[in-house]
Amino acid sequence: MSFILKLYGDILKNFKPKAMEIINITDKLKRTGYFSRRLLECITHIAVHHSASPMGKFTPYVFARWHTDPNGRLKAPGICYHFSITGDGKIYQCNELEALAWHACDANIYSIGVELDGNFENEDPTAQQITSLLWLISYLNAQLGKTLIVKGHRELPGNATACPGKNMMAIKDQWQINNPK
Numbered sequence: 001m002s003f004i005l006k007l008y009g010d011i012l013k014n015f016k017p018k019a020m021e022i023i024n025i026t027d028k029l030k031r032t033g034y035f036s037r038r039l040l041e042c043i044t045h046i047a048v049h050h051s052a053s054p055m056g057k058f059t060p061y062v063f064a065r066w067h068t069d070p071n072g073r074l075k076a077p078g079i080c081y082h083f084s085i086t087g088d089g090k091i092y093q094c095n096e097l098e099a100l101a102w103h104a105c106d107a108n109i110y111s112i113g114v115e116l117d118g119n120f121e122n123e124d125p126t127a128q129q130i131t132s133l134l135w136l137i138s139y140l141n142a143q144l145g146k147t148l149i150v151k152g153h154r155e156l157p158g159n160a161t162a163c164p165g166k167n168m169m170a171i172k173d174q175w176q177i178n179n180p181k
């Protein structure tokens, strides 16, 4: 076997498809304080959001600056999501699960906030985003040892909003696959 063929064979033998990963940026995002903490036992739901901004225009670092802006609408101590999924499917963790982030009013105490970048009132989530969301749901179910109920933000009681956008809700059967019927 030629050296090149052997080298190629060795590369193939050692090739493993890259597992999805969570890029933890909780310590890198702007914060002005800390959210209250909750017990993991409180968590029963995942609330899915869109960023309501054009896909790719802003990053979690920008959202963190807005959410913590003392002159802004939220005046939160940190970014108000637990996870952010960019258009190319990268998953960023923005808060620890125990952080009681302000993403869904009365539903904050029992839900994990997952934001997908894009305005799904007028654009579509990418296949990579949906794939990553499904992976993240499975990951969180395994981490917490339970089947979390996955809802669009606007489906949660006490949340009058279009979020996560009509185009995301139109395909909810694709990302609410484990919910009790």
Ligand SMILES: [Zn+2]
Binding pocket: 048, 049, 050, 103, 153, 161, 163, 164
């Ligand atoms: Zn939302």
